[in-house]
Amino acid sequence: MILKGILDVIVNRRVTNEVRLLVECGGAPFTQLTAITSGPVIMRRRNMSARVNLTQEEGGECIDHSINVGRNVAEQLQLRNDRRYRVEFDTNTREMRFFLKPVTRARLPLRIGTEVVEDPNAPEPRIITLRNNQIFVSAIGRVTLGIIGDTLLLQHGLKKKSLHIINGTDIFLEPFVQVTPKTAEQLGLRAGNAIMEFNQNTSILRINPGK
Numbered sequence: 001m002i003l004k005g006i007l008d009v010i011v012n013r014r015v016t017n018e019v020r021l022l023v024e025c026g027g028a029p030f031t032q033l034t035a036i037t038s039g040p041v042i043m044r045r046r047n048m049s050a051r052v053n054l055t056q057e058e059g060g061e062c063i064d065h066s067i068n069v070g071r072n073v074a075e076q077l078q079l080r081n082d083r084r085y086r087v088e089f090d091t092n093t094r095e096m097r098f099f100l101k102p103v104t105r106a107r108l109p110l111r112i113g114t115e116v117v118e119d120p121n122a123p124e125p126r127i128i129t130l131r132n133n134q135i136f137v138s139a140i141g142r143v144t145l146g147i148i149g150d151t152l153l154l155q156h157g158l159k160k161k162s163l164h165i166i167n168g169t170d171i172f173l174e175p176f177v178q179v180t181p182k183t184a185e186q187l188g189l190r191a192g193n194a195i196m197e198f199n200q201n202t203s204i205l206r207i208n209p210g211k
Helices: 071-077 139-145 181-187
Strands: 002-012 018-025 039-045 048-060 066-070 084-090 095-100 103-112 115-118 126-129 134-137 151-156 159-167 177-179 192-199 204-207
Touching (some): 066 071, 134 139, 139 192, 159 181, 177 181
Parallel strands (some): 039 095, 134 159
Antiparallel strands (some): 002 084, 115 126, 134 177
């Protein structure tokens, strides 16, 4: 049986063949990869392979499906830190194949405003004031779109603008992206649900990109 899913790769500095799989996340969508059991696994990418010992960990309230590997395994398979991969796991041979997935598309709310409130029910909510050169991405929004890095190029049609990313930390806040009224005016954006597409190779976030 072939199990399929999406994983973000985390490369640690250790030289080890111990691999930790984190897919039992209460704050993330269900994935077939939860059926993978701990034990020996052959990881493959293209014509490269590495024998590892995989441990399926309990994630609790985590929001991101990920796999943590040693730098030696990452080098063997040319896996890149903080990058997204499509994964196929053969339950008969216990082979796990990795395919780079740089582009992620999803429908998220686009908000317009200069203020974001996180942890609204806390005694002291976190209030974030956005500048015109910044974009706010909620914690789950960042995971949903696979956004990485500190800056991105926001694109709507032919209009583009480079923005610094303000990352949300409230994992209970719905996934959304927010820009200032000035940025929205410059790019011709309107508040509401929108198709968003992020490319990890180019760091471009496209709004309503079409097919």
